Amino acid sequence: MLSSIVNGLINGTIYGLVAIGLVLVYKGARVFNFAQGEFGTVAVFVAWILNTDPPGLPMWLAILAGLAAATMFGLLVERLVVRPLSTSPGVNLLVATAGVAIAAISIQLLLGEAEARVLNPLVAGEGITVAGIPVRPQQMIMIGMLGVVALFLYLFFTRTSVGLAVLATSQDPLATNLSGINTKRISALVWGMAALLGGVAGLLQGPVTVFFPGFMTATVLLPAFTGAVLGGMTSLPGAFVGGLLVGVAQDVGSQVIPEAVTGSAELTVFALLLLVLLIRPQGLLGKEA
Amino acid sequence: MAATAVTPGTRVGRLSVPGISARVAAAGIIALAVFLLPLFLEEFQNNQITRAPVYAIIGLSMNVLMGHLGQISLGHQAFVGLGAFVSGFVATELGLSFYLAMPIAGLFGAFSAFLLGLVALRLRGLYLALITLAYGAVAEESLFNIRALTRGGEGMPAPRPAEFQSDRAYLYLSLIVLILVLVIDWRLVKSKAGRAILAIRHDERVAATMGVNVTFYKTLAFMISGFLAGMAGSLFAHWQQTVVSNDFVLDVALTWVFMTVVGGLGSRAGVVIGASFFALFPFIMEALPLIPDTWHDDVPRWVPLIGAGLLLTTLILYPGGIGQQLLPVRRWLAGGPFREHKKDRKRKKQKAVEPTAPVPQELVHPPAEELPTEEAPAPAADRATVQDGPPAEPPPEAAAGDGQPLGTPKRGLLRRGFRRKGA
Numbered sequence: 001m002l003s004s005i006v007n008g009l010i011n012g013t014i015y016g017l018v019a020i021g022l023v024l025v026y027k028g029a030r031v032f033n034f035a036q037g038e039f040g041t042v043a044v045f046v047a048w049i050l051n052t053d054p055p056g057l058p059m060w061l062a063i064l065a066g067l068a069a070a071t072m073f074g075l076l077v078e079r080l081v082v083r084p085l086s087t088s089p090g091v092n093l094l095v096a097t098a099g100v101a102i103a104a105i106s107i108q109l110l111l112g113e114a115e116a117r118v119l120n121p122l123v124a125g126e127g128i129t130v131a132g133i134p135v136r137p138q139q140m141i142m143i144g145m146l147g148v149v150a151l152f153l154y155l156f157f158t159r160t161s162v163g164l165a166v167l168a169t170s171q172d173p174l175a176t177n178l179s180g181i182n183t184k185r186i187s188a189l190v191w192g193m194a195a196l197l198g199g200v201a202g203l204l205q206g207p208v209t210v211f212f213p214g215f216m217t218a219t220v221l222l223p224a225f226t227g228a229v230l231g232g233m234t235s236l237p238g239a240f241v242g243g244l245l246v247g248v249a250q251d252v253g254s255q256v257i258p259e260a261v262t263g264s265a266e267l268t269v270f271a272l273l274l275l276v277l278l279i280r281p282q283g284l285l286g287k288e289a
Numbered sequence: 290m291a292a293t294a295v296t297p298g299t300r301v302g303r304l305s306v307p308g309i310s311a312r313v314a315a316a317g318i319i320a321l322a323v324f325l326l327p328l329f330l331e332e333f334q335n336n337q338i339t340r341a342p343v344y345a346i347i348g349l350s351m352n353v354l355m356g357h358l359g360q361i362s363l364g365h366q367a368f369v370g371l372g373a374f375v376s377g378f379v380a381t382e383l384g385l386s387f388y389l390a391m392p393i394a395g396l397f398g399a400f401s402a403f404l405l406g407l408v409a410l411r412l413r414g415l416y417l418a419l420i421t422l423a424y425g426a427v428a429e430e431s432l433f434n435i436r437a438l439t440r441g442g443e444g445m446p447a448p449r450p451a452e453f454q455s456d457r458a459y460l461y462l463s464l465i466v467l468i469l470v471l472v473i474d475w476r477l478v479k480s481k482a483g484r485a486i487l488a489i490r491h492d493e494r495v496a497a498t499m500g501v502n503v504t505f506y507k508t509l510a511f512m513i514s515g516f517l518a519g520m521a522g523s524l525f526a527h528w529q530q531t532v533v534s535n536d537f538v539l540d541v542a543l544t545w546v547f548m549t550v551v552g553g554l555g556s557r558a559g560v561v562i563g564a565s566f567f568a569l570f571p572f573i574m575e576a577l578p579l580i581p582d583t584w585h586d587d588v589p590r591w592v593p594l595i596g597a598g599l600l601l602t603t604l605i606l607y608p609g610g611i612g613q614q615l616l617p618v619r620r621w622l623a624g625g626p627f628r629e630h631k632k633d634r635k636r637k638k639q640k641a642v643e644p645t646a647p648v649p650q651e652l653v654h655p656p657a658e659e660l661p662t663e664e665a666p667a668p669a670a671d672r673a674t675v676q677d678g679p680p681a682e683p684p685p686e687a688a689a690g691d692g693q694p695l696g697t698p699k700r701g702l703l704r705r706g707f708r709r710k711g712a
Contacts, residue, residue, distance in 0.1 A: 032418060034363075084605045090415055091361050095550055096604050098363065102543055103597035110590055222426055225419050263430025270423040277408050277416060 004251045006133045012247020013142045014208075017201035018216070018224035019231065019239035020149060021194045026233055027157070028166045028190030031090065032225070034097040035077060037216030038104040039195040040202020043070035044211050045108055047203060048119055059120055067199045073104075074195020078188050086173075086187070101217055108213035119206035142204045149197065150240040157236065166190055223250065223265075226273045232283025241284065246272065304624055312622055327460050336456040337572045339528050341565035342463035343521055346470050348549045348564035349557065350517035353474065355546070356555035357483070358510040359490030360410070360417045364425025365545050368398045368515050370537030371428065372522025374438050377445035377532045387450040391466075391523040398519020399512040406508040413493055417511070425539055433534035444533040447526035463524055470517060471557055477513065486510045540593065547600040556612020558619060563611050567596065 018036055025033040047066035050057045057065070077100055085093050121138045128135055157163040168176040169186045177183050202216055209215075227246040231238020246269065253268030261267070276283065304312075327335050347369060354360050362368075372394035379390040401424075409420040433439050453462040477483045485506045488496040497503045526532045544567060552563020571592050603610050621627040 032415060081601060081605065088604075088608060089359060091355055091359055091554075092550075092604055092608060094361060094415055094418055095355075095546055096601060098543060099547065099597045099600040099604070102540075102547075102593055103601070106590070106594040106597065110594070222422055226423070229416075229419065261431060262434040263427065266423070266426040266430040270427045273420060273423050274408050277412060277420065281412050281416075 003133050004255065005248055006135075008248030008251035009244050010133070010135060010139050010143070010247070011250065012227070012244035013139070013146045014201060014205045014220055014243075015223045015227045015246050016146050016240050016243025017142070017149065017204070018198065018220050019227040019243040020146075020153060020236055021197040021201065022224060022228045023231070023233060023236055023239040024153065024197065025190060025194045026228070028170050028194075029082065029093075029187065030170055031082075031093045031097065033194065034094065034217075034221070035100040035104070036194065036198050036224070037202075037218075037221040038101045038214070039070045039074055039198025040200075040205065040216040040220075041108060041211070041214060042073050042104060042202075043067055043199035044119060044202045044206040044215075045112060045213075046070075047206070048117065048211075051120060063203050066203055067196060070199025070202070071192050071196045074191045074198070075188055077195070078191035082191060083184065083187065101214075105214035105217065112213055114213060116210040116212045118210055119203075121207035136208070138204065138207050142208070145200065145204060146240065146243075149200070150236055153236050162186075162189070223247075223269050226269050226276075229273060230276050230283055232285045235283065235285040238283055238285035312624065316622055324461075324464070327457050330457075332456045335460045336528075338569065339456070339460045339463050340568040340572075342460070342467040343525050343528060344545070344548065344564040344568035345467050345561040346517060346521040346524065347545050348552060348560040349470050349474055350514045350521060351545055351549040352552075352554065352557070352560045353477070353510055353514040353517065355549055356553075356560070357478065357486045357490060358507060360507070360511070361415060361546065362421040362511075362514070362542075363418050363539075363546065364421035364423070364428070364542060365518055366537040366539065366542040367421070367425045367428035367432070368401065368518035369522040369525060370433060370534065371401060372398045372519030373447070373526035373532045373537070374433065374445055374522075375519070376523035376526045377447035378438055380448055380527070381446050387448075387523075387527060390527075391520055394523035394526075395516040395519040398522065399516035402511045402515025402518075403508060406511040410507040410511060411504055422539075425542060429534070429538060433537065439532070439534055442533075444531040445526075447530055447532055449527050449530065459528060463528070466520070466524055467561070470520070471561070473517075474557055482506060482509060544593075544596055547596050551599050551603045551610050553610030553612025553615075556610065556615070558615055559610050559612025562615070570595075 018040070021036045021039070022033055025031060025036065043066035045066075046069040047059075047062040049055075050065050051059055051062040077097075081096050081100060082093065085096055121136075128140075157167065165176065165181045166186055166189070168179075168181065169183045173183050176186075198216075201220075205211075205216065205220065209219075223246045224243060227243035228239045229242070230245060231240070231242030249272055250265050250268050253271075254264045257264040257267060327338070330338070347365065350368075351362065351365060354362055375397045376387075376390040376394040379385050379393050380387060385393075405417070405420050405424055409417040434441075439445055449459055450462075453459045478487070485496070485501045486509075488499065488501055489503055489506055493503055525536070529536070545564075548564045548567035549560055550563075551567070552561070553559030571588060575588050607613060609616075617627050
């Protein structure tokens with residue numbers, strides 16, 4: 001039981017990180033961002049290309065370049081796709097983010113083939129063992145990062161005037177604009193931050209598992225969405241907790257569901273999503289924000 | 290195709306005989322071209338082309354959801370796949386006929402849509418997208434791995450009906466089913482349920498205020514979408530003759546979303562053309578003599594990028610999709626003038642502002658060749674004259690369905706109502 005919780009928490013950190021990015025975009029732009037996973041994959045691919053031999057840059061430099069690439073990608077998406085669609089119905093924007101994700105994945109496929117690769121970790125080594133589960137240094141960095149990011153964003157939204165401006169923009173762009181806030185800049189800020197966060201998540205996940213074109217969208221996006229909904233879709237601490245809970249639930253599910261039934265991870269996520277929307281659609285910590 | 294059907298007797302009087310014959314001839318040529326094409330093609334080409342009507346039915350199923358209701362499903366591969374496997378199961382294991390298997394497959398699609406809709410459609414917002422995404426993943430990983438239903442990797446056989454064994458005959462069967470689905474969709478939009486669904490897309494809260502049972506009609510629309518998807522799955526199954534779960538993955542579901550948007554949300558003809566394009570362009574690209582041989586292997590890798598590019602350009606530059614481009618043709622075929630939509634929109638705006646003072650009747654009425662939508666209420670201009678002009682005698686034609694010009698199709702009923710109040 002304890003090992004299951006530890007294992008679940010470790011796997012859940014990546015869900016929490018991506019879920020925080022999803023909540024950030026939802027708070028700022030009221031859209032389910034299906035391209036959030038791709039911000040991470042882009043960062044991983046750029047870092048991998050720079051780290052492998054012809055350029056052969058050191059890992060920390062490659063990671064910085066990856067983060068810069070992810071942020072640039074996020075800003076480009078905001079300028080070219082999100083802003084022109086800001087007045088169109090929600091369905092259009094949702095489909096557009098899915099289109100961005102598919103475009104990014106197909107470009108990765110054209111450049112990098114459908115191969116599974118491993119990114120070099122930032123810190124190599126054995127790590128420690130908790131309740132019989134080995135925890136690698138990379139995973140410890142990840143857990144620390146999740147806490148820092150959640151705290152930083154929480155303070156950003158509750159203590160700073162820019163955070164307040166972001167919330168105001170999502171609630172009433174016209175009135176916010178009239179009060180002298182440049183809503184276009186706010187929108188760019190939100191998407192840039194979300195993309196940076198997605199890049200951090202991808203670069204942390206890349207060395208833990210293998211990566212392939214679209215791996216974040218294929219393996220992480222749906223559990224992360226479930227975590228965000230579980231936390232209330234507008235709550236950053238909620239996304240943090242929700243992501244971890246999804247990780248634990250998946251681990252428990254893999255032991256409870258008999259082996260004859262395939263796809264226990266997907267079944268658990270589906271059941272969890274149904275339960276939350278049925279019983280408590282506002283989530284654990286959700287309130288209008 | 291739907292456009293050709295709309296020529297009730299009252300309107301024919303407005304058109305000259307050459308005008309009518311030109312329109313009938315044009316519609317006839319289009320219909321003949323579609324129905325005669327299979328006769329001139331090889332069997333394997335007919336087999337490939339069958340993908341177009343199947344995708345068109347899937348596109349119409351997505352259109353009920355996205356175009357009419359304003360919700361979105363990212364897990365349609367689950368509905369289509371379920372329909373395909375159920376159809377194969379009914380035909381092979383139970384030994385029933387194809388004509389029974391197809392409606393059963395549709396019912397399974399509708400039932401699973403009903404269950405998901407119960408949860409996701411009570412909420413405001415696009416939670417259906419998340420639920421269907423999760424459902425699609427479950428279908429791929431768990432449902433389609435149940436050996437009793439799918440026979441694992443070797444696939445479930447799905448025999449074609451005896452009358453439609455050849456590829457050419459099956460293509461005709463698919464076209465017939467497509468026409469059936471087009472008629473269903475056409476009648477749906479015209480019904481009370483159709484109006485309620487369009488009102489919900491426009492504004493859920495306003496619709497609820499007007500007495501529309503929002504959750505009921507949302508679930509109904511999703512069930513119709515699921516039914517059509519299940520039927521399309523059945524058609525897909527017996528076209529392939531073996532159902533394999535690899536055919537029903539998320540990428541395919543996203544392609545279906547994209548082709549519906551590119552076709553034009555809410556436009557039947559646009560969706561059919563968009564779906565046919567997405568179904569056939571990899572096949573046509575490979576067959577093109579222009580592309581060098583060495584590129585042929587690369588074509589499948591470019592397909593998703595082209596699809597996503599088309600989607601984004603459509604959404605940003607031309608959100609009405611192919612349907613919007615087709616509008617002048619569609620309107621002309623239905624008996625109206627051939628005119629570009631932008632000009633028309635301007636005219637309409639002027640009209641809405643003008644008639645504050647009593648205007649001579651001939652000016653108020655739309656010019657003779659300008660034909661109304663099938664469903665529009667009396668235009669603002671008539672209202673104004675009826676109120677201002679003392680004789681207060683409604684012109685006889687007004688009762689016969691005189692409406693706004695076809696400038697803004699599918700804009701929903703509520704907005705029109707509001708504008709009338711303001712005018």
